[in-house]
Amino acid sequence: MHQSRKRRVRTCYPCYTRKQxxxxxxxxxxxxxxxxxxxxxxxxxxxxxxxxxxxxxxxxxxxxxxxxxxxxxxxxxxxxxxxxxxxxxxxxSQHSAIAKSFGYFEDSNSNTMALLRGLPLESETDLSDxxxxxxxxxxxxxxxxxxxxxxxxxxxxxxxxxxxxxxxxxxxxxxxxxxxxxxxxxxxxxxxxxxxxxxxxxxxxxxxxxxxxxxxxxxxxxxxxxxxxxxxxxxxxxxxxxxxxxxWKGSIFRVQHIIFAALTVSCEGRTDQFWEVIASASRAAQKAGIHTDTDTASKKSRVPQNDSTQELDKEVRRRVLCSLYVLDSHLSRQLDRVPFLPDHLVDNSPPRLRLIPDIGNMSAEIDTNAPDIFTERLMQVQLGQFWRRIGPRRNCDYDPTQSEQRYEMLCAEYLPSLHTAFSIDCPDTTWDNALPKLPMQRQLLRIAIFDSVCWNFRPLLSLKPDQIAELAPYKQVLLQSQKRRLGMAAVKVLEAVTALHSMFGGSYTRFAAIIFNTFEAAVLLLCLCCHADFPFDQGDEHTNVLGIKAKLTYKKAMQVAEQAIGRLQLLAELSDMAATGLGVAAQLYAIAAKAKKSPDSVAPESSTNTPFWQLPCSADRGTDNGLDPHSSLGQADPVLLSDIFSWAAQGDSYSKLSSSSYEFPMSWEGPVL
Structure with a gap:
């Protein structure tokens, strides 16, 4: 008796469930x-x-x-x-030649171009078809x-x-x-x-x-x-x-595809080019006029558009501008650059969530309180606006009092504005099943928030002993408290990165947020461990960072840093950024371990000789020489790590990093690109 043949599904899943x-x-x-x-x-x-x-x-x-x-x-x-x-x-436009020659923004209501637009002038243009x-x-x-x-x-x-x-x-x-x-x-x-x-x-x-x-x-x-x-x-x-x-003016499509070009070079580990292409996207956004909440684009179109279509077009422009603003703010903060976009560019026209519903099977009552897929981006926009408004002035000495005031303002002003689904201490997970990417967005926002805390306190690591001695006694006490808070913030960044990486399967990825923040937080944590006066082992005293209380010990700091280095070594097989950061973090780990055994040793930031981050043959890495950019990783990095960690492991129970100790689940065995 022949078994019945299973009919092949030739429709998409929604049509299949509806028998269409x-x-x-x-x-x-x-x-x-x-x-x-x-x-x-x-x-x-x-x-x-x-x-x-x-x-x-x-x-x-x-x-x-x-x-x-x-x-x-x-x-x-x-x-x-x-x-x-x-x-x-x-x-x-009949005035495109003037706009191109003089650099006017064509859609302005206040420049000379706006005056000429209302006058009955003959159309003279140097632009030919x-x-x-x-x-x-x-x-x-x-x-x-x-x-x-x-x-x-x-x-x-x-x-x-x-x-x-x-x-x-x-x-x-x-x-x-x-x-x-x-x-x-x-x-x-x-x-x-x-x-x-x-x-x-x-x-x-x-x-x-x-x-x-x-x-x-x-x-x-x-x-x-x-x-x-x-x-x-x-x-x-x-x-x-x-x-x-x-x-030459372009449209919103030009802005979007330039942003994706920037994201692509970011995945390739070229943050320097990422920054340059974001600058190009910012210029394209201003030339295209997406920062103006007007109907100019719709008026110029020969295709009739109803009110809903025009509103959708404006909403898309707002979202693109917000996404670009987040990238600009985050990069300028991490890289200590001047932002390309003005501080208050997105104040007047915030996106309107759920212009078209993004949530499928939810009741109307829950739908009104549920986060939108764009909610996380809005939280990032507000974070960028906050730090632009109260951030430290450039080229100024570190003042513990001012840094503490900025931190307290973050807790008092920004944290209460978070959607309950993105709360720091106890997030509401009601909508996680309906929005499968919400847990990943939650970790992405946690990384950004705790990283901003690290950014606020990071300059204290550059203070020299004589500078600390000149501080008032109460500021010296405050400085020690801020060191503990900086260390806990770095730990929280790495915990969020670990959670996000596990949601990606715990395997290979080129996602720059995972690689970059793993390196940054690990370096901060290890630099703190290199300080002989770091206030570890404070008895039962816990450190409070953004409402989360925890105790930071030397053992925990080194274990978290070890896990971060393990992640960098795993991702170095695909990412030049991870490979470069791996060598730096591994050497810094060894220095921190040696500093623990020899409290009188000099901290790495005091060294004025050969930088500890110079790696042998690091200049030969790349893709322009016709070689596989990752071909040298299996030859050089394991030897480097073996030498460094065997040196650090002598008499140190916390330095047992080896390729067999990684606890990252390998959920797939696909070929390496």
Whole structure:
């Protein structure tokens, strides 16, 4: 007797549960009509064969790797290009030449451009319509895009697994635009090309997190991830340059895809380039005018827009500006840079949460109190505004009294404003099941808050003994208390990083927030351990940091630092940032262990000779020499660690770091990129 054959599922999960037949695109027609494009999910099987079968979306545009490609043929090229030129010309302001020459912001209501806009002047512009030769390279670059089934998979992975981190795009509206973009049969204007750049840079960013515990293979539809990543990056770069030549002002799509370019270099361990690209995104945001809460963009469009569409456009601009503001504030604080964006830029137009509901199966009563997917970003915005407002002045000596006042203001003003789901001492976990990324966002915010406490007290580590001796007695006592608080804040950062890393599977990741904060907090903790006068072992006295009471001992500090170094060694197999930080943290660990055995030894910050962070052959690391950037890790780093920790372990019961002592769960055995 033959067993009944199980019917193959050919629809997305929401349509399957509703017994509907969808068109197998991403997002499908039914999820789009229900205004739930972010819920459109196609399951991912574990094997490569099933993977290729599942993600070849029947009904999608399988033959053509991208839209608009029929215009690459001579028979229809002229008409398509002509229509694109006419549409582009209609969007060009009559005063664009003046704005470009004098640098005016076109949408201003107060500069000279605003005066000229209301006068009946003849339109004189030095901007000519783009010739067909300018659109031909765009068609060529679009034809190089990966097939749609690959882009569909990466976009879906990004929306469900990565977008919660930075919230640069509003998932429902982005997926709607994504489907509309594929449905177009010819190029409409520069904005369509820039949206293609946004898609490509999102996909390139998504490949930085693959393989992952949920997707353990290193290829998509038979193409290696490295090839897909390089193709997306190269095509996006070429198209972005072409768009700048066609439209110097840009749009919100340009701001978004520049931010994703910044996030990608951050994953590659280049925080210096990350900072530079954030500067480019800040300039693009001002040129595009997303900092103005106006309807200028809607008024310029030839497509009629109703009030709800205009409101959605403004909401998306607000969210992009907030996301950029958070990145700018956080980087300027961590790297001691001057912010690119003004302090109060986001005061007048905060995002309105749940313009389109993000929560699925919840009752209306709970829905009113539940956090939005963007709530964590708003908490980050408020944190950035707080420290910009009361932060210490640059190039000033450390004053324990002023630092204590800033800390007390943080506890009195900022902490009470946190949503209950993000409370520091006892967060409300009611909505964790309905919002699966909420626990991860909670840890991300905890990292930022405790890191800001570390930033407030960090300068005390630079005080010299003679400077401390000159302080008033009560300030010296306060300084000792702040050292304990700084140490506990660093421990709390590492605990939150450990929790977040475990939610990623405890395995390999390029997520810069995990790597950067592991290194920063470990260095702070080990520097404190190097201080002979650090107030360890205070009996039963507990340290209070942001309402959390705990006792910090030397043993606990070294154990937490040891775990952080173990994480850096694990992640060094994929990240240059982790590999560089590993050598520094390991040597500092050895110095701290030796300082404990020899209390009279000199602390590392007092050394004026060879810096302890110089690593042998560190200048040879990189990807431009044609070699694998991680090929030397297995040869150099274990030897370095072995020498350092064998030296530190002599007579020290806390220095037992070895590759067998790591307690990080390895939930997948995927190949290394």
């Amino acid at each position: 037949k969808c068109n197998r695109e991403y997002p499908c027609n039914h999820c789009t009509r229900r205004r739930r494009p972010e819920e459109c999910v196609y399951s991912a099987p574990p094997t490569e064969k099933a993977f290729q079968n599942t993600f070849r979306l029947e009904g999608a545009v399988d033959e053509a790797p991208g839209p608009f490609l029929e215009h690459a043929q001579p028979s229809s090229e002229t008409s398509g290009l002509h229509e694109a030129q006419c549409h582009w010309s209609s969007h060009c 783009p010739s067909p030769s300018m659109w031909e390279p765009i068609q060529q670059e679009l034809s190089r895009m990966p097939p749609r089934e690959i882009l569909d998979f990466l976009v879906q992975y990004f929306v469900y697994e990565l977008n919660w981190m930075k919230q640069v795009v509003h998932a429902p509206s982005f997926l709607t635009q994504y489907q509309q973009w594929w449905a177009k049969s010819k190029p409409i204007g520069v904005a369509d090309v820039e949206f293609a750049v946004l898609i490509l840079r999102i996909c390139s960013y998504a490949t930085q997190f693959l393989p992952s515990p949920t997707h353990t293979i290193d290829q998509i539809c038979g193409r290696p991830l490295s090839e897909i990543r390089n193709t997306c990056s190269d095509v996006a770069y070429s198209l972005a340059k072409l768009c700048e030549g066609l439209d």
